[in-house]
Amino acid sequence: MATTRYWQHLTVGEHYTAGPTTVNKHDVVEFARDFDPQPYHMDAEAAEQSIFGGLCASGWQICALAMRLLSEALESDRVIILGARGVPALRWKRPLFAGESVAAAIELTELQAGPAEAAYGVAVFAVTLTNQDQQPVLTMNCELMIDSRLTEEPRHG
């Protein structure tokens, strides 16, 4: 069985990828109805008249998708997320239109020890989501709490 990679095992400069995942019209409208009911996220016709020029996902839905892709990338690398501390900066670079897909490129940019006795250390991940044409949709730096409960392996023999 694959072993957990604890915070102590991580190194600055590590890369991960995740996705692509496609966001269809239903996903866009459903998220907007729940959280961001503005015309350019709900109504194709109104969206064409807006600054975006077409039906596109809420920026918060793009963030949530980025979190899911980041989670998937770390899970497949056997890194355990114990929480999220914050996002020092995020930028929406271009709209994500209904029917488009995004993939994540992730780099570990910084490691910070957690508080004394804490079960975690902090890792900062620079996440870039790009669409199917490799154009940037979202960039963000995400500070995650990574499991640091590394115990010495019992020695055999």
Added chain:
Amino acid sequence: MDKTPLLRSRWYEDLPIGEFHVFGSHTFSECEIVEFGQRYAPQPFHTDFDAACDTLYRGLIASGWQVCAVWMTKMVSYMENYAHGVQDGRRNGGGVGIDELQWLVPVRPGHTLTFTYEIIEKDDRVIRDKWGIIRSRNEAFNQNGERVCSFIANILAERDPAKR
């Protein structure tokens, strides 16, 4: 009778630094926390009542992105109350980005958050001929008055054509 358009229908030039609003409150249910977690933040403390009890949080907590998404809901409905009939998608240019987003205290099922907004800065650069950037400090407080989330939003507002 027309409602007085206060927020969305105002131009960039008419939005003063220091303006403060309370967008309203929202109580988080277990069901909505799990639904959001299963879709976007698949850690056990967001997705499964029993598994969450074995985590650091000793129970379910909302994804931080759900807290932000609910902020958006409250902002949209609050502004609609002030700008009835002008939700035409033109003068609100959407978000540019977020700075200094912090999740400070866990949000659990049954917790009620109250969301506040204050304009703290205006970026006078003219973007695509007609937009300016409004920077606002946004905070969420729980039922005990603890600040659970804080961020700065950078949102486009349309400039007054007469002053461009």
